[in-house]
Amino acid sequence: MAWLFFFALLFLTQLLTYQRYLLRKDADHREISNQATLTKERLQNVINYSFSATQTLAFIIEKNGVPQDFDSVAKQLLNSNKYIDAIELLQGGVITNVYPLKGNEAVLGFNVLLDSARKSGAVAAIQKKGFFISGPINLKQGGAGFVSRIPIFKNNKLWGFSAALIKLSTLLDAAGIDTSNNGNFSYQLAKINMATGQEEFFLRNNNSFKKEYSIPVEIPNGEWRLYIIAEKSITFSGIFFFALLGFILAATGGLFAWFIVKQPLRLNQLVQEKTLQLQASEKNYRITLERIADAFVALDTNWCYTYMNSKAGEIFNCDPKNIIGKNIWTVFPDGAGQPFYQAYHKAMELQQYIYIEEHFLSAERWFENHIYPSPEGVSIFLRDITKRKKAEQELQQSNERFQLISRATNDALWEWNFETSELWGNETHQQLFGLTMADPVPGENVWQERIHPGDRNTIIDKQAASLTSDKSVFITEYRFRMPNNQYRFIYDRCYILRNLQGRPLRMVGSMMDITEQKKAEQEIENVNEQLRQLTRHLQNIREEERIRIAREIHDDLGQQLTAIKMGIVWINKKVPDEDADIKNRLTNIITLLDAGNVSVRKTLNELRTGILDNYGLIEALEWQGRQFTATTDIPLLFNGPKETVKAEEPVATCIFRIFQEALTNITKYAHASQVTSSLTCTNNNIIFSIADNGLGFDTELLKSKNSFGVLGMRERVAALNGSFNLESSVGNGTSINISIPL
Secondary structure, X not given: XXXXXXXXXXXXXXXXXXXXXXXXXXXXXXXXXXXXXXXXXXXXXXXXXXXXXXXXXXXXXXXXXXOOOHHHHHHHXXXXXOOOOEEEEEEOOEEEEEEOOOOOHHHOOOEHHHOOOOHHHHHHHHHHOOOEEEEEEEOOOOOEEEEEEEEEEEOOEEEEEEEEEEEHHHHHHXXXXXXXXXXXXXXXXXXXXXXXXXXXXXXXXXXXXXXXXXXXXXXXXXXXXXXXXXXXXXXXXXXXXXXXXXXXXXXXXXXXXXXXXXOHHHHHHHHHHHHHHHHHHHHHHHHHHHHOOOEEEEEEOOOEEEEEXXXXXXXXXXXXXXXXXXXXHHHOHHHOOOHHHHHHHHHHHHOOOEEEEEEEOOOOEEEEEEEEEEOOEEEEEEEEOHHHHHHHHHHHHHHHHHHHHHHOOOOEEEEEEOOOOOEEEOHHHHHHOOOOOOOOOOOHHHHHHHEXXXXXXXXXXXXXXXXXXXXXXXXXXXXXXXXXXXXXXXXXXXXXXXXXXXXXXEEEXXXXXXXXXXXXXXXXXHHHHHHHHHHHHHHHHHHHHHHHHHHHHHHHHHHHHHHHHHHHHHHHHHOOOOOHXXXXXXXXXXXXXXXXXXXXXXXXXXXXXXXXHHHOXXXXXXXXXXXXXXXXXXXXXXXXXXXXXXXOHHHHHHHHHHHHHHHHHHHHHHOOOOEEEEEEEOOOEEEEEEEEOOOOOOOOHHHHOOOHHHHHHHHHHHHOOOEEEEEEOOOOOEEEEEEEXX
């Protein structure tokens, strides 16, 4: 038998050892998978930034030509797109512009289409007519790196390329790839050569990569593959120790089993002696429990009765002999979910003594429960405390009355006992009705009759609803007729005391005269209305001043600039071609005049958008949306009615200015990838909304910060008697909805 126990235990411990080995192997694989996925996402981010920079530069060249301030544009692209080392512009195949210039001087004037070692990427971009990233290649300025290009076509002919340079070291740092072999993992990047079909590796690494784990990294011109292996493989020292420990445990268990087998007679003798002692102790214990005046029951771990004394049988109206072995929750099914049910289970769970007081509705009696748990079950002593609880409840009711009265000091206090229909009121309460303390307290009908007819039915319904609900507080305001027949505003706060079933027993309250407060609130509302009118007036003045300034700029400065340009053009034509310096200076002056005209038009649009006056609100909103998308590359979907919206000038201006302010905030703070906006008209209102899917924010911050932009939008709408609603939360974007009467 001992040998059998030894081999069984040995088999079990070695099985656990093998399972431990499998778990450790699976954990290593998951760690490698997670690391590979993270590195893949970082590589894709680098590629996305490269695509964004080259696409933006190509768009600028196609629309506006080569910018005179190329360095400024390139700097903005580098600031907006991380992990890019340089921005290049190629006309034909020749690199004409590069930023930053320092360290990249060698590439200026270099024709990539004539270089056999570097032209393949440019040729592939031309064939695809789209984004193509080549590399790693040996860079002209030194080192290795990747060059992403987008061909630029004008009139279906190749004009040149927009290009972004990423050094190999930059790519590795961005992806978090450590090539020093000092970390927990070794990495290798590879791609399939589209010409040869062979796999080419990017990194120098002495490790033998047997494709322990690989993950694809998608790029527009093929696929990179990331290889990763763990530097620290599964060690067998811990497994060997665990196996050795299992063998020792099995040997110890076998010796223990052998010892047990050798001692059966002695153990049987000890069991018999202890059994006799327990039987004698149990007999004395039962005699003692029958003598006590309190009820006592004992339950095993399955909640079955193991003992019940005669006092408990008397309380529960059952024979203790017939209850033994039965489940308490079967005998008393209504007890499940009651406080004592929860207390019994909690005591067994925590193995701690618990004391509770419980009201048994069926017997209308109170009992205190002393619950003593043990690993074998639970013992409960119960004592009838009904008389004590009634005295405590009466004292509690008296204390509650005085506590509530103390809360309502200096107000009209009253109490209504639903059980006895008794009413009580203090001196101030009696004075509200023109009575003294010697007069009877007026009843509910008298109170209802003094409520203003315009408030009476609403207050009566609210009071009835509060009494039928489970709420303990009822607060309301109403107009109340005083003894001089004048109405005053009353703030009535009531406390409802209920029994255990939730039925109302008493109502205690205080009535406070808040007429002066109401007058102050009305005065504040009047001031606010005056401020809104002033705001409306200031908005009108500002828009009129914008129109006046825009008109003067258009009629005076714009015409003067045009006249000057015409004069310069005439002079330029008259100057002989041999005077190249003068011709160049005149050409520069014309360029400056054109830029001045652009600035004037931009200023005119900011002061007063002409499209709003000439074509209406819908066209103005659609134009502003297109301008926003062209500037930020964020798509804006606008839904509006097909027919012309007939909105007065102040309403149209209000909606357009709010649209502009919202788009400005989205550009600065939202980091959104999409914006939606809509305009609808009803018979009486024009409804406008704009929403983004950006970062969002906590609207509570608007209360603590000087958010003048949002405040200005809100005041614009309020000045037109409209409604303004802003909703936002962190991570869920922001939406603005306004409604203005037509």
